[in-house]
Amino acid sequence: MAKSGLLIIISAPSGTGKSTLCKRLIADLGGACYSVSVTTRKPRRGEVKGKDYFFVSREDFKEKVNRGELAEWALVHGHYYGTPRDFLERNLKRGKDVILDIDVRGAAKLKKMYPEAVSIFLIPPSFSELERRLRGRRKNSEKSVKKRLKNALGEIRRIKNYDYLVINDRLVDALRELKCIVVAEKSKVKWSKEKIEKVGLL
């Protein structure tokens, strides 16, 4: 267990800045990797296949589910999303930290499956700021903004199922807090057997 990487589950209402923070966190941690989800939704402008998501058809998605290739999957905003199990477990076993950007239902399923995982919920500094950020995304229609705001409130009620809560007001502060959580988690005594042996104290 001591050599295993840390599974870091991050959830946030759409518009919180989760993707940017996850990318910066991976860059800063060094040796961490991002769990690329499979989805049936269409790519947004700038999204790269295999880097942001694996974009598949509904048929392909169902096949993956049937073959047990997904650690979890869910229907969010009318699209299917899933987490490839093999990538996750292979990297954790190699001692690499894996960051998973996922919705509240997926997070709950993963935490059950991997109880050693750390779950973090990101929130915007205020509800009005969230609304402003969502309206700032040109591709979001009025209907889509309203749907996302309603979903945000539903998701935030699930915070109690998470280990940590981080407010993304200034990106640099939120990033620092995320890095501290990773450092602290790795200082937990449950990961320390190897540390103590190295020191030669036992």
Add this chain to the structure above:
Amino acid sequence: MAKSGLLIIISAPSGTGKSTLCKRLIADLGGACYSVSVTTRKPRRGEVKGKDYFFVSREDFKEKVNRGELAEWALVHGHYYGTPRDFLERNLKRGKDVILDIDVRGAAKLKKMYPEAVSIFLIPPSFSELERRLRGRRKNSEKSVKKRLKNALGEIRRIKNYDYLVINDRLVDALRELKCIVVAEKSKVKWSKEKIEKVGLL
């Protein structure tokens, strides 16, 4: 609960550099304070009454115990040490973090009494380094060094009762790790009710 300060329990074998680290941590955290213990041992050179310890006679110590003024007390290396309850609880209630430098037995008692407390065990980078540091203290006799080394091994076996383990190799790294633990602890969802209310999301 959200407004309460964090009780930070720190234990370490004698010679690990605990006192220096605790002082630096308090200076860096801002708003934190140090729980000054009561002891029946004689002051070491440079130790200040009311700042490092309250030095009392065995009779005075026993009276404090009888009046229930100590949150915990114990006999360590032949001397009595105790934690004044009033100072601790008053500061926590005011929202101040309190740092408690205490041996493994005292830590266990306090953790039972204050389950929300965070407990951290500090270890030296190696056993030989611990021996070198203890011999470097001129006031330590050969007998005292051997006793402290034996005690160190006994204490280290209690690590599993702690939340975190930090290696004090380079002071600056250990300090950074301690600060991260405090930041992460305060990001825990159990402290978040106030945070969420402030954001206006619930």
